[in-house]
Amino acid sequence: MSDIIILVGLMITLAMGSVLGYFARRTIAKKQINSIEEKLSRLTETAKHEAQETILRARSRAVKILEEVKKEEKQRQIELANFEKRVSRREEIVEKQAVALDQQRQHLVQQTVNIKQIREQVDVLNSEARLKLAEVAGLNEEQAKAELLSIVEQQHKVDLVSRLKKLEQDASETLEKRSKELITLAMQKYAASHAVELTTTSVDLPSDELKGRIIGKEGRNIKSLERLTGVELIVDDTPGAVVLSSFDPIRRQVAKIALEKLMSNGRIQPARIEEAVILAREEVADKIQEAGETAIYDVGVAGLDPKLVKLLGRLRFRTSYGQNVLLHSLEVAHLSSVLAAELGADVALCKKAGLLHDIGKAVDHQIQGSHIEIGKAILAKFGVDDKVIEAMAYHHDDFVDKTPEAVIIRVADAISASRPGARKDTLEAYIKRLEELEKVANSFGGVEKSYAIQAGREVRVFVRPEEIDDLASRKLARDIAEKIQEELKYPGEIKVTLVRETRVIEYAK
Numbered sequence: 001m002s003d004i005i006i007l008v009g010l011m012i013t014l015a016m017g018s019v020l021g022y023f024a025r026r027t028i029a030k031k032q033i034n035s036i037e038e039k040l041s042r043l044t045e046t047a048k049h050e051a052q053e054t055i056l057r058a059r060s061r062a063v064k065i066l067e068e069v070k071k072e073e074k075q076r077q078i079e080l081a082n083f084e085k086r087v088s089r090r091e092e093i094v095e096k097q098a099v100a101l102d103q104q105r106q107h108l109v110q111q112t113v114n115i116k117q118i119r120e121q122v123d124v125l126n127s128e129a130r131l132k133l134a135e136v137a138g139l140n141e142e143q144a145k146a147e148l149l150s151i152v153e154q155q156h157k158v159d160l161v162s163r164l165k166k167l168e169q170d171a172s173e174t175l176e177k178r179s180k181e182l183i184t185l186a187m188q189k190y191a192a193s194h195a196v197e198l199t200t201t202s203v204d205l206p207s208d209e210l211k212g213r214i215i216g217k218e219g220r221n222i223k224s225l226e227r228l229t230g231v232e233l234i235v236d237d238t239p240g241a242v243v244l245s246s247f248d249p250i251r252r253q254v255a256k257i258a259l260e261k262l263m264s265n266g267r268i269q270p271a272r273i274e275e276a277v278i279l280a281r282e283e284v285a286d287k288i289q290e291a292g293e294t295a296i297y298d299v300g301v302a303g304l305d306p307k308l309v310k311l312l313g314r315l316r317f318r319t320s321y322g323q324n325v326l327l328h329s330l331e332v333a334h335l336s337s338v339l340a341a342e343l344g345a346d347v348a349l350c351k352k353a354g355l356l357h358d359i360g361k362a363v364d365h366q367i368q369g370s371h372i373e374i375g376k377a378i379l380a381k382f383g384v385d386d387k388v389i390e391a392m393a394y395h396h397d398d399f400v401d402k403t404p405e406a407v408i409i410r411v412a413d414a415i416s417a418s419r420p421g422a423r424k425d426t427l428e429a430y431i432k433r434l435e436e437l438e439k440v441a442n443s444f445g446g447v448e449k450s451y452a453i454q455a456g457r458e459v460r461v462f463v464r465p466e467e468i469d470d471l472a473s474r475k476l477a478r479d480i481a482e483k484i485q486e487e488l489k490y491p492g493e494i495k496v497t498l499v500r501e502t503r504v505i506e507y508a509k
Helices: 002-137 141-189 209-215 217-229 249-265 270-299 306-317 325-343 347-356 371-381 386-393 404-418 425-442 470-487
Strands: 200-204 232-234 241-245 447-453 458-463 495-499
Touching (some): 200 249, 209 249, 217 232, 217 249, 217 270, 241 249, 249 306, 270 347, 306 371, 347 386, 347 404, 371 386, 425 447, 425 458, 425 470, 458 470
Antiparallel strands (some): 232 241
């Protein structure tokens, strides 16, 4: 019974605890809700207050901006009004000026009419005066003029003749003195050294033992060098050196470079010689281009075609009466520029014409015609100015001078060529004879190339083996000798050596 009472008491206690807990939680929840609502209310009030302040600041800012805009608009209206006033004043000034100009124009037109009327009146009066004078004198105008001149001439004939002679003498002395001063000044400003080029080039050897290797077994190496370069190699005459003999400077230069390459490499044999000669020709071509570029830079001439510059560089290896043609052209260009500056002529034109006046000599041995005609064709092809062509074409007596620049080029060319030691006629004649020998040999069919060697005492002819057989070679050598004998004049005897070489190359794969 007591257990039941305890159990019932416990249950009643639990029920009362649950009811009390429920009411306690409810009271706490209400307090929390009331706290959150208070916070929300405070936040709302704060937001409203800040919003009102923001609106007030925005309104204040808008009022300020509106006031500034009104001020700027007012300022612009004032400026616009001032501008309109200025424009209006300028329009008034322009209208006044237009009226004044129109009045001046009318006044000038009226003056022109008046002057024309006065001239007509003067012409009428002059005609009437001439007629009256003719009636009084019994002579017309031409007869009166002739009579007056005759009287004056008779009275002052002696004085006029003596005066003219004195003037001519003074002018001649002055011109001669001035011309001497100009030429002396030009030569003094450009006093370049000159040296007559020879027909031999010396190549120093490290030791005389190399001579045997250059000659090769049974002379194969030296023959190959002579055949490929067209230069005669003189090995035994000079200790410690090999002499290259040829009238063509380009051939000598190719042979020299090839020989130096062979000596530096150490291997001297026919196949290696061919490679060295090819490389030497390429190097000489580069030197030709470099010589042309150096020349135009030295003179200060620009705008030339690269091919024309290369032709100009070829003159570095061309001589005229023993004088280097490129150095001669540079000298003529400098002398021409000095003379042109003193005489008030076109300095740039004279420089270019002086530099290019002998350009035809770069290919005159390949093309028929004088070097002047060839030069004119070359310059016209590369678009050089006609005035330059005209000036360079008159540096010899083939044409008549037409411009001051042409006269200057002629004078400068004569100064450069006539200096003591600048040229030698005997060397030019010697070179011309060798060129004629090669020209005769090359005129026959089947000839690949020919070289005049040993000062023109021998012509070495190389033929194409597929066109000329051994029997035809003998006949060709005889025909060449007979043609040389018929067409050329020479002292002594000329040896014709004809070479026919057959090479067969096969490859094992």
